[in-house]
Amino acid sequence: MLRLRFRVLRSLPSMLCRFISSGPGSSPAGGQAPDMAEVRNRLREIVGVSTNWSDHRQAMKDRTSLSSLLAKCQEDLPPRRMKDSYIEIHLPLGSQHGLREKYLNVHNSVRFGRILEDLDSLGVLICYSHTKDPSLQRSPLSIVTALVDKIDMRKNIIYPDCDIKFTGHVSWVGKTSMEAKMHMLQYHDGAYSSVLDATFVMVARDPENKRAAFVNPLIPEGPEEEALFKQGEVNKTRRSEIKTASLLKMAPTAEERKIVHSMFLNTLDSTTVSFRSRVLPPNSVWMEDAKLKGLEICHPQERNIFNRIFGGFLMRKAYELGWANACTYGGSRPHLVAVDDIMFQKPVEIGSLLFLSSQVCYTKTNHIQVRVHTEVFDSQSGKHNTTNIFHFTFCSEKEVPQIVPKSYGESMLYLDGKRHFDITFNGTPAV
Numbered sequence: 067m068l069r070l071r072f073r074v075l076r077s078l079p080s081m082l083c084r085f086i087s088s089g090p091g092s093s094p095a096g097g098q099a100p101d102m103a104e105v106r107n108r109l110r111e112i113v114g115v116s117t118n119w120s121d122h123r124q125a126m127k128d129r130t131s132l133s134s135l136l137a138k139c140q141e142d143l144p145p146r147r148m149k150d151s152y153i154e155i156h157l158p159l160g161s162q163h164g165l166r167e168k169y170l171n172v173h174n175s176v177r178f179g180r181i182l183e184d185l186d187s188l189g190v191l192i193c194y195s196h197t198k199d200p201s202l203q204r205s206p207l208s209i210v211t212a213l214v215d216k217i218d219m220r221k222n223i224i225y226p227d228c229d230i231k232f233t234g235h236v237s238w239v240g241k242t243s244m245e246a247k248m249h250m251l252q253y254h255d256g257a258y259s260s261v262l263d264a265t266f267v268m269v270a271r272d273p274e275n276k277r278a279a280f281v282n283p284l285i286p287e288g289p290e291e292e293a294l295f296k297q298g299e300v301n302k303t304r305r306s307e308i309k310t311a312s313l314l315k316m317a318p319t320a321e322e323r324k325i326v327h328s329m330f331l332n333t334l335d336s337t338t339v340s341f342r343s344r345v346l347p348p349n350s351v352w353m354e355d356a357k358l359k360g361l362e363i364c365h366p367q368e369r370n371i372f373n374r375i376f377g378g379f380l381m382r383k384a385y386e387l388g389w390a391n392a393c394t395y396g397g398s399r400p401h402l403v404a405v406d407d408i409m410f411q412k413p414v415e416i417g418s419l420l421f422l423s424s425q426v427c428y429t430k431t432n433h434i435q436v437r438v439h440t441e442v443f444d445s446q447s448g449k450h451n452t453t454n455i456f457h458f459t460f461c462s463e464k465e466v467p468q469i470v471p472k473s474y475g476e477s478m479l480y481l482d483g484k485r486h487f488d489i490t491f492n493g494t495p496a497v
């Protein structure tokens with residue numbers, strides 16, 4: 067897999083105000099950059115949201131008047147450089163005991179769902195920094211998360227009592243969309259080392275979040291930035307190719323058809339001459355028995371700055387359900403290897419009933435590929451609408467049973483899971 071490293075900008079000073087950390091714990095000496103609370107406060111200021119749910123209608127009305135400030139075309143907006151959006155944020159787990167509780171899991175590690183929430187907020191702030199117009203107090207743009215393209219884990223262990231640092235910047239820009247690259251590092255044994263690299267795609271909308279809005283162009287400076295920008299173009303093309311070849315639109319490849327048929331033959335009952343008698347092979351689990359479901363009532367507390375459900379909250383809930391499914395399936399504690407292609411297809415409205423459904427869809431040795439599908443129920447139309455699809459790759463402590471599809475639909479889920487798994491390990495689906 068192509069892994070571009072971002073060295074030049076890491077040394078740039080933080081763009082925001084500084085805090086000083088105090089108290090014992092595994093923290094580097096000296097000042098600290100802003101924390102996550104500061105990120106969220108900054109986002110509230112940029113958008114101008116109400117802090118009380120009872121005022122949200124008025125706040126939304128106030129934002130509507132900002133529509134006249136939107137650019138008519140991208141060329142009207144001044145270009146930005148990567149360093150204009152560079153941000154460094156600290157999560158002082160080493161020094162702030164109170165904060166640790168929020169992040170701690172029962173395995174004395176960090177809750178990854180919380181990290182997903184932080185990355186989402188940070189990604190949005192990075193994009194607001196890219197599009198910042200210094201002459202305006204509030205941004206007319208509503209910037210939403212469209213996609214988590216990839217999160218690659220570099221370490222299995224995240225210590226709950228050592229400081230964490232996030233860095234990130236806009237790495238590619240389209241007309242109305244922006245790619246944000248973020249890195250998470252942890253301070254341990256006297257130095258910061260990489261924990262994960264993430265790539266998110268954010269989309270700019272008008273103040274009412276009804277139509278797309280132009281964003282400032284990005285001018286890469288120097289060979290490293292040019293390579294990052296080119297990679298953004300490659301990512302866009304890859305995404306569109308994957309979308310075109312989706313099993314929801316196209317038949318599987320010849321190789322994939324062979325895989326499915328061989329699994330089918332492997333489940334036929336050799337004592338009967340029937341296509342219908344199916345027998346589960348040893349050390350296997352039928353796919354229909356590897357689901358775990360959940361429900362969330364979407365309360366105002368989980369709203370984002372645009373009065374919809376916060377994308378990070380959706381990711382945390384989906385991740386935790388997916389993790390629980392992998393844990394039940396594998397019978398031991400799984401750790402996350404990669405997250406890829408989390409799609410935010412539709413906003414989730416406050417008050418929605420959110421149905422989450424996780425499915426183990428592919429396995430290999432001790433790896434488990436889990437897909438989580440979320441949908442909302444519209445009580446007026448009686449219809450369910452898909453809002454998100456999440457893909458997580460986990461690694462279990464021991465070898466796991468093989469997942470076996472029974473129906474044609476399950477076979478497609480299996481192949482889709484395999485494609486995601488192959489992307490994680492080979493950088494491309496092995497089709």
Ligand SMILES: CCCCCC(=O)SCCNC(=O)CCNC(=O)[C@H](O)C(C)(C)COP(=O)(O)OP(=O)(O)OC[C@H]1O[C@@H](n2cnc3c(N)ncnc32)[C@H](O)[C@@H]1OP(=O)(O)O
Nearest residue numbers: 210211212213240241242243269370376377410411412413
């Ligand atoms: C604390 C604050 C955090 C706030 C963050 C959140 O919580 S946000 C909450 C979670 N997220 C959401 O609710 C978003 C839900 N999804 C949506 O509303 C919509 O699907 C969307 C706005 C993302 C996209 O809508 P449309 O598909 O109609 O957009 P449209 O076709 O006009 O495309 C606009 C631009 O987005 C890009 N685009 C759209 N979907 C994309 C995807 N899955 N992956 C990559 N890029 C995508 C297009 O290429 C285009 O870029 P170019 O114009 O450059 O070619």
